[in-house]
Amino acid sequence: MKIAVIGSGFVRSDRLKEILAGYFPEATFSLAESKWPSEPFQNGDEVLEYSGDPEQVAELASDADLLVLDVAPVTQAVIRRARRLKAIGVCRGGPVNVNVEAATERGIPVLNSPGRNAAATAEFTVGLILAGMRRICLGDARMKEGVWDGGLYMYQECGEELEGKTAGIVGLGNVGRRVARLLGGFGMRVLAYDPWVPASAFSEAGAERVDFPTLLKQSQILTLHARLTPETRGLIGKEELERLPRGAFVVNAARGGLLDYDALFESLERGHLSGAALDVYDPEPFPVHHPLLMHPRVVATPHIAGATRESALRGAEMVAEDLFRLMKGERPRHVVNPTAVP
Structure with missing residues (x-):
């Protein structure tokens, strides 16, 4: 299994990998990191509050089984190119940086972490x-x-x-x-x-x-x-x-x-x-x-109410646990598009 991980300055990709490896010890990982919060969010017609280049996300996710991220953009084009993708895990409560409709059309569950902060x-x-x-x-x-x-x-x-x-x-x-x-x-x-x-x-x-x-x-x-x-x-x-x-x-x-x-x-x-x-x-x-x-x-204050180390790790842990459940054929606790769950 290959897991593509795109962290941020808040939910670090190395910590994400560490947590995911505890659930998927045999997996191989490819890592990247967006520049948020050092650089502000971008908003587009398709996805909101994202950081990074969709083309780079598409390249990283093209051969991944699982895509786990914080604020990277997951557009319809990203989803189309990720032919092996089985699930998307988003370490935030509202995954507005993901085109959930496009994921649902492909039968790809989008897991999130409501209440992490x-x-x-x-x-x-x-x-x-x-x-x-x-x-x-x-x-x-x-x-x-x-x-x-x-x-x-x-x-x-x-x-x-x-x-x-x-x-x-x-x-x-x-x-x-x-x-x-x-x-x-x-x-x-x-x-x-x-x-x-x-x-x-x-x-x-x-x-x-x-x-x-x-x-x-x-x-x-x-x-x-x-x-x-x-x-x-x-x-x-x-x-x-x-x-x-x-x-x-x-x-x-x-x-x-x-x-x-x-x-x-x-x-x-x-x-x-x-x-x-x-x-x-x-x-x-x-x-x-x-x-x-x-x-x-x-x-x-500059939108930092939810910014604690505990909330960063909690979101990653919630997503990793739900991905593990999904891969075992169990129902994940937090899924944005439940109709996409097999």
Whole structure:
């Protein structure tokens, strides 16, 4: 068996090979590595959020039985040339860099790793809330400027506690449920809105199930964890921000397209919102000198919420295990196109 492995600067090809070799000790490997995240993602008409040249992917995969990758592009042309290919393993939750329709037409299962970075993103979300609401980033910046800023202890400048406040979570999936449990640990009342999950998910996460208008009206901290779809794009705009209580704090570590950033900036400038913390943008990379990023009440990071060593290895392990199941004739746990599974 030959396995083509295309890693990235995050999910390294050598670590991928090491994990895969534990399941397929007799396999031979061909390795390559994309330049992401040192270079930003590309987006095309056929696949999205990819890094690398489809022609190079096609050459590497042309005689492979299995193709395992992180963010390399797998187009219809790549799939057509990979005549021996039995499965594609993608070490990310949403394999938007793979033409799943073309793979399905060939009867090639596409395996993924949903939730690989759920713990990382949930922890980071809480970190963003604390960093913004407790003025941690501003205090750190002042110290690095050589300024001991006692003014941050002034009543009108100091931060606010989480305990006793109400948090609203939009999207109660793998990340949202973890965020709910973490915020509950701070003594917060947690509300959640997600029309697609059962009532049991709310109770297990310690969250109150409410409708969207109620969540907006009562959330002193609003944090977004919904998927980006045509229906959710622009979910939080000027009108929704106005419905939040005055002094609310907004967090987005999900997808930039969920939130209207021009409306967010306007709301911050008018003083309706006390602050915001952002890890995702639309587009990415976001202009680094955008006034929103320069705002003193905004904490901004470059889409790193899911970036932990554990999540990189977890995604690789999930894919390797499912490929092993598939090759043994068993049903993989995570497959994007189940109709392609023999």
